[in-house]
Amino acid sequence: MNETIEVDIKVPNQTRYLSLIGKIGEDVARTLKKFKGDREELAYHINMVLTEAMANAIIHANADDPSKEVHVKIHIREQELCIHVYDQGQGFDLSTPPKCKENSNKLDEHGRGIFIIHSLMDKVSYAPCSNGHVLEMIKNLK
């Protein structure tokens, strides 16, 4: 049975929409009947990475500019859940050294978002696109 799902959403550049987008991602993940793992855990992780990616786009890439917007695409194919988060800004540094390793400063107040995304997803990339940048996050569903 074909289980392709595509969700395409644009929201204003405001953190009040984090909850909405996170919950949509969570609900989409819950529909994956074929997923053999813990579906509730997957749903929570999708909510988490969407929240982190959106917050980066809104606050850092789009610099809290209310005239901008964030565009999110969630695409589920056979064995893969793919999320694209498009910003309209100058971008941010995805290669920031992941925090939380044993030798990093545990009491930093910032820098955990990128670490969480890298930890919960299988493939993460960030690249320029027309009018801004796109963060791609892929989770294997095997």
Add this chain to the structure above:
Amino acid sequence: MVIQVDDKGEVVVIQVKEERLDAHNSSELKARMLSLFEEDKNNILIDLNDVRFVDSSGLGALVSGFKNASARNGVLKLCGLQPQVKSMFELTRLHRVFEIFTDSSEALSSF
């Protein structure tokens, strides 16, 4: 953001009455803690029993409170973490930084 603050004498208990502690509302928790520090209330217990989702901004706000309390010879402790919230503390290794208790009565007796 809905927060309930109860002054228990030596300790101030902050109950976060929200489903999410994230980049949208965590600055309000940070501001509320700073106002307590200004009143010289440096022993704080944060009850997260109602919270089912904490992102990196929420974690950052709690770390900020922890550092401020410690700098003033106080302490900030946590209680009531839901399993998925606790998993984010473990992922980021912050469970090694905070003293975390099952519920508020257990936490209060530890001060």
